[in-house]
Amino acid sequence: MLYNTLKREKQVFVPQDPARVTLYACGPTVYNYAHIGNARPAVIFDLLFRLLQQRYAQVIYARNITDVDDKINTAAAEQKVPIEVISKRFSDAYHADMAALGVGLPSVEPRATDHIPNMIRMIERLLESDHAYEVDGHVLFAVESYADYGLLSGRDMQEMIAGARVEVAEFKRHPGDFVLWKPSIPPQPGWDSPWGWGRPGWHLECSVMCEEHLGETVDIHGGGQDLVFPHHENEIAQSVCSHGGNVFAHYWMHNGFVTVNKRKMSKSLGNTLVVHELLKHTPGEVLRYLLLSAHYRQPLDWSDEALVRVRRTIDRIYGVLRDASSKHGPVSAADSPSDEFMETLLDDLNTPQALAELNNEARRLANAENQEVAKQSAGKVLAAGALMGLFQCDPQAWLAGDTEGVDETLIQQLIDERAVARENRNFTRADEIRDQLLGMGIVLEDVADGCRWRRADADRV
């Protein structure tokens, strides 16, 4: 069951071919570090990919890297380095950041620059069928040649012209026409083409890479909500028109925005949160949980309070897992999560409710009175976590936190000294030691078989 932007309703997902399910998600343009808004679709479609793989024998998930774009050219010019340096640096960073968020690699990760000949062929087909025209070294797509243009975004071209706020380039036949190919001037990147030396327009790479790696028609195509128009609308136009009218994608999924303190994240507001930076202070798992804590189609508000909240929730669950294994022996993931969990996740990726189910199971685990119940509950928690990319760390290691800069020997000495003091019922001294450690950011927990310590929340978020 998936919400389809095209139909504006939830639909039962029926693949064209259950033996080969295809998913395409718009990946990053590599001109800068990924911000948390880029991470949201990466995490969501990673989860969708995991779910599909559970249900279908073969799932091909393509997530592209756009490595030819004017923003890359600008970044290269500013930093006075070749564009390849920029695209290499930030695609590497993207991989590292996404890996930290538990995002696996897609089946294929095509790059725009590896598909220039195919792009040229697609443009030629569009020219031949009069869906495109050439002017001064530019090739433009003629939106009037495609009757269904605007269907995905629910737009009427006439109305859009009336409300247009942007000056239209002289050479366009219709204000909505968009560039398929444009001339380049060094140091801009360029390739030889029938229309001179130049480079592809934005939208084209996704159409071509879908065609190349997944086929003319894909099952699911996804991306951020802001891509609905014009990016995906234009992709549809190009693909349908160059494929003799064949459907481009059956299901369209779009994720909502990440806002920061209720405001849309944007460069102009200076409130973009870069994953690379967030990871310096926050484990990727916390970021992932937070990204999954709201439904993917809803806006997600990012704040320090939210980060703290998620941190505490995760700590509690790891704590329950740790206590369970020390009380009932080692636990491992069950074959599958609970039915409730799967059901809700399969209902248009209802991750908040799925996490609620996971929390319910964790509570059952904490309340488990015997080993059998405990192992069963722990198995469900771990299986659910595995599917969502959460709770795969060793609980003890997670709770100990980052021990860098912590003098473990000194802590142990103090704990031993405190144990002696407690033995002698010298609680004044014992509490003194506990306060001293707290001052160092260390919290003590007395348990049946001794005393364990962890870093205080404040130092770990």
Place this chain on the structure above:
RNA sequence: GGCCAGGUGGCAGAGUGGUUAUGCUGCGGCCUGCAAAGCCGUCUACGCCGGUUCGAUUCCGACCCUGGCCUCCA
């Protein structure tokens, strides 16, 4: 102006025509030498006004408000 979302308890955030979401916080309790951790309990939730209904937060209509897109953007 056009199009599209959404307004839920202190906060975050699901969901449902009649029954506990879940998490975080606060408060009370169990446990503890005291704590911490964990557990239990708890805090008169569904923007406003009509309508349908035995019954609406949930369906229908009007209204108010918020956000997004229409230009590069996940």
